[in-house]
Amino acid sequence: MPFEWPVEFDPSFFSLQNIRESYLDLGVVFQNFDSLLQAFLITVLLALLAEILGIVLGLVLALMKIGRSKILSAPAQVYIDVFRGTPLLIQIIFIYFATPNIGIRIESLFFAGLIALTLNSAAYVAEIFRSGIQSIDRGQMEAGRASGLTYAQTMRHIIVPQAFRRVIPPLTNEFVMLIKDTSIVSVIGLEELLRSARVLQSATANSTPLVAAAVFYLAICLPLIYLANGLERRLNRRTA
Amino acid sequence: MTKSLFGRVLPLFVLAAALSLMVAGCGGGSGGGGGGGGGEDVSVASDIAYPPFEFEKDGEPVGFDIDLLDEIGKRAGFKPEYKNVGFDGIIGGLSNNQYDVVISAMTITPERKKRIDFSDPYFNADQSLLVPSDGGIGSVDELGDATVGVQIGTTGEIKANEFKDQGKITGEVRTFDTIEDAFAALNNGQIEAIINDLPVSQDEVNGSGGKLEIVQVIATGEQYGIAFPKDSDMRQDVNKALAEIKEDGTYEEIYKKWIGRAPEEIPE
Structure with a gap:
């Protein structure tokens, strides 16, 4: 049996000229800039809506989980475990391709992606809120109760507003994850940034659209990553 | 901490890499034999995962391509020995003489023709x-x-x-x-x-x-061909048998069996 290397290298292709023509052909990008830009806006809109809806659902889940009622905390725990413990790719494929089996047909790819990303993000946001809420000194709850507020009132007016400030950096990081995770929605055919780039790549036989898509992702993710880091540092200084 | 974790994980990576090398090695073909003729075994590569052209049934390769090449072998006097090879490596292996023939629903293109030879077209891939x-x-x-x-x-x-x-x-x-x-x-x-x-x-x-x-x-004008290494002496015999098969109605039989309808036209 002849030995074969798992990777073949053809030096005749490895040249600066090929790198320039295959990866950095600006003409290909500018000719198709409209479709890339539109796909980028879909990506950002999808992540933004999923973040907002995920925060709402995640906060509900976090409050259910930290409460003393088992009837509320057990389902929240199961939900969080399932959505954090399975790949987002399975969740998306299931939501789009498997729900028609039981009569639920999602017509809009954007909506299917939004549901999947929201449900997934909510599980992570719930954990972010839970740790945020539990990081607030226990004495505040006791003080609130002692001054005549109910558990719910203390949560709403004292604990959650303070927790919100502390969870802004991790929620920003979650938004960065969401931006990148929108690319997984391309698997069901939504023409977000990645799919748009791949369609252009296959149409032009040139890889520059993929490089352009990566630059778009960087352009929105990097500022947010540094913003989250900065916020975290400020928060640490203040609470230290 | 990081070092000890890395120390534990690294051997696993090495093992995985070694395994994948071994698997890749197994994927390669046999040393190819010579030309055709005389009822001898001929090594044929095919990516046997493309129904209805080639796929496995009860562990045996079956399909349009398999029936066609078996029939060609009967008439040209050789016996195909099928090897399952991934499509992306199939042209490289053929041009290195690792197999004698490839039949794998392969479209005839000018780029491929630079590295390998094709029979006359046997399928209009509309x-x-x-x-x-x-x-x-x-x-x-x-x-x-x-x-x-x-x-x-x-x-x-x-x-x-x-x-x-x-x-x-x-x-x-x-x-x-x-x-x-x-x-x-x-x-x-x-x-x-x-x-x-x-x-x-x-x-x-x-x-x-x-x-x-x-x-x-x-109609798109794309056509499948049987492929050989450059200057193989089998090509002529295969083309002769293929022409007979197209002529005498055998082609139409195989087409109906696997495609489920009569061919719009027989490729020339």
């Missing part, structure tokens, strides 16, 4: 319009604003975009990573039509129990 039987779409001209599914990077995608440019499709052309995904979406009613290779779509129709149908064949 495109097709696949729709649900009750969908009310009878041809490409009736697509209108329907959502049309294609597999990314295929001739079907190129054709669909041509129709879009011509204004025959005013709806969305939706790309899928695999044709199975597109079939699933069509069966779910999430798209209304698929433009794809005729034989692959026909295979889906045959398994659909009457729910799907092909309403139009779209």
Whole structure:
């Protein structure tokens, strides 16, 4: 049996000229800039809506989980475990391709992606809120109760507003994850940034659209990553 | 901490890498024999995962290509020994003489012709319009604003975009990573039509129990050929046998058996 290397290298292709023509052909990008830009806006809109809806659902889940009622905390725990413990790719494929089996047909790819990303993000946001809420000194709850507020009132007016400030950096990081995770929605055919780039790549036989898509992702993710880091540092200084 | 974790994980990586090397080594073919003739064994490479052309049934390769080459072998006096080789490595292996013949639903292209030789064409790989039987779409001209599914990077995608440019499709052309995904979406009613290779779509129709149908064949001029290393002395014998098979009705028999309909025309 002849030995074969798992990777073949053809030096005749490895040249600066090929790198320039295959990866950095600006003409290909500018000719198709409209479709890339539109796909980028879909990506950002999808992540933004999923973040907002995920925060709402995640906060509900976090409050259910930290409460003393088992009837509320057990389902929240199961939900969080399932959505954090399975790949987002399975969740998306299931939501789009498997729900028609039981009569639920999602017509809009954007909506299917939004549901999947929201449900997934909510599980992570719930954990972010839970740790945020539990990081607030226990004495505040006791003080609130002692001054005549109910558990719910203390949560709403004292604990959650303070927790919100502390969870802004991790929620920003979650938004960065969401931006990148929108690319997984391309698997069901939504023409977000990645799919748009791949369609252009296959149409032009040139890889520059993929490089352009990566630059778009960087352009929105990097500022947010540094913003989250900065916020975290400020928060640490203040609470230290 | 990080170091000890790395120390534990690293051997696993090395093991995985070694295993993958071994597997890659096994994937390579045998040392190829010489030319044809005289009832001798001939090593044939095929990517046996492409129904109805080549796929496995009870551990044996079957399909259109297998029947065709077995028949050619009978007439030209050789016995094909099939090896399952991934399509992406198949041309490299053939040009290095690791096999004598490749039959693998391979389209004849000028680029491939630079590295390997082809027989006369044996299959017109036309495109097709696949729709649900009750969908009310009878041809490409009736697509209108329907959502049309294609597999990314295929001739079907190129054709669909041509129709879009011509204004025959005013709806969305939706790309899928695999044709199975597109079939699933069509069966779910999430798209209304698929433009794809005729034989692959026909295979889906045959398994659909009457729910799907092909309403139009779209000629593209693509043709499959049997491939050989450059200057193989088998090529002439294979072409002679292939011409006979096309002539005497055997081709039509094999076509009907695997494609489920009579050929529109026999490739020349």
